[in-house]
Amino acid sequence: MLILASNSTTRAEILKGAGIEFIQNGVDFDEDSLPYKIPKDFVYYATKGKLETAVRGLGLEIPILVADTVVTANGEILRKAKDKDDARKILELQSGNKVSIITCMIYKSKEKEFLNLAVTDYLFEKFDEVELEDYLKTDEWRGKAGACMVEGFCQRYIKKVVGYESTAMGLCVENLLEFI
Numbered sequence: 001m002l003i004l005a006s007n008s009t010t011r012a013e014i015l016k017g018a019g020i021e022f023i024q025n026g027v028d029f030d031e032d033s034l035p036y037k038i039p040k041d042f043v044y045y046a047t048k049g050k051l052e053t054a055v056r057g058l059g060l061e062i063p064i065l066v067a068d069t070v071v072t073a074n075g076e077i078l079r080k081a082k083d084k085d086d087a088r089k090i091l092e093l094q095s096g097n098k099v100s101i102i103t104c105m106i107y108k109s110k111e112k113e114f115l116n117l118a119v120t121d122y123l124f125e126k127f128d129e130v131e132l133e134d135y136l137k138t139d140e141w142r143g144k145a146g147a148c149m150v151e152g153f154c155q156r157y158i159k160k161v162v163g164y165e166s167t168a169m170g171l172c173v174e175n176l177l178e179f180i
Helices: 009-017 039-058 084-094 129-138 153-157 165-169 173-179
Strands: 002-004 022-024 064-073 076-078 098-108 113-124 158-162
Touching: 002 009, 009 022, 009 165, 009 173, 039 064, 039 098, 039 113, 064 084, 076 084, 084 129, 098 165, 098 173, 113 153, 113 165, 113 173, 153 158
Parallel strands: 002 022, 002 064
Antiparallel strands: 064 076, 064 098, 098 113, 113 158
């Protein structure tokens, strides 16, 4: 049993699918306050901040799992889009490009701490402009790092994948299972 200190329904589904028992209890951490521009630095410090917040608020009676994910293209962090125009810009950077999805997770109990930083790279074909506009109308991009989910709109444009799909979805469950 562990506490998933995240509000992500996708992370919860990953844990359920792996047969890991958990209680979901999200924490509030202000990622926008972080000054880091290098994607791996950003995701690491965001995860550390979430862990510190979770431990302060929840304690360690039950082990805690926190995670953060960033989407990058051309070395630029592609955060959650603020509006439809921002989502379009973010998706256009990914179209026909290599996109890296970096997930950092930390499992912490009273006795142990496991930190994992994993990367999954996608090579995307160029997005069809009409389909992109149709996708933007759905609002499915809201709240998604990089304005997209690889199991959603972007899926049909994937030419090549290097890494675990679970990493791209926000939690490298393969590495977590090896640890626990």
